[in-house]
Amino acid sequence: MDKNRPNGEHNLVEWARPHLGDRKRFYRLIDPRLEGHFSIKGAQKAAQLAARCLSRDPKARPLMSEVVDALKPLPNLKDMASSSYYFQTMQADRVSASPNGKNGLRTHGSFSRNGQQQHPRSLSTANGSHASPYHQFAHNSPKPNGKQ
Numbered sequence: 001m002d003k004n005r006p007n008g009e010h011n012l013v014e015w016a017r018p019h020l021g022d023r024k025r026f027y028r029l030i031d032p033r034l035e036g037h038f039s040i041k042g043a044q045k046a047a048q049l050a051a052r053c054l055s056r057d058p059k060a061r062p063l064m065s066e067v068v069d070a071l072k073p074l075p076n077l078k079d080m081a082s083s084s085y086y087f088q089t090m091q092a093d094r095v096s097a098s099p100n101g102k103n104g105l106r107t108h109g110s111f112s113r114n115g116q117q118q119h120p121r122s123l124s125t126a127n128g129s130h131a132s133p134y135h136q137f138a139h140n141s142p143k144p145n146g147k148q
Contacts (some may be wrong), residue, residue: 020051027090036082044075044080103145 001010009015019025026047030038049070055061062070091109 017051020047020054024086030081034081036084036087037081038081039074039077040079040081040084040087042077042079045070045074073124076148 003010016029019029022043026044030043048111049062049067052060052062055069
């Protein structure tokens with residue numbers, strides 16, 4: 001719970017819950033500073049596991065031993081998001097939606113599979129901000145009690 005965040009962003013669990021069950025929307029939960037250096041399947045499995053852990057029915061939640069068993073193989077997965085067309089498009093859209101773009105350069109559009117530039121498709125919210133309440137922080141991880 002972070003009362004210093006804007007309304008709708010105070011409770012990270014409630015903010016994240018709707019993204020966990022959707023295989024496309026869960027990308028909004030991933031720290032953009034990972035820059036695609038994560039397994040897509042691993043992230044999807046972790047999101048599904050998190051959704052089970054957050055079940056409103058305590059009996060439906062996995063045992064900690066099940067959580068550990070489910071997480072153990074994930075670091076060995078090799079399907080890196082950085083090589084995914086969907087992730088590359090999402091990253092290009094994120095950069096083009098930011099005021100300065102990455103490294104101060106503004107990009108226009110995203111690239112198709114054959115390298116041709118296309119019109120951007122945005123995963124940002126209507127007001128131009130990113131879905132995650134933490135994407136606005138360029139380099140600092142959020143810390144408890146609003147300290148940064």
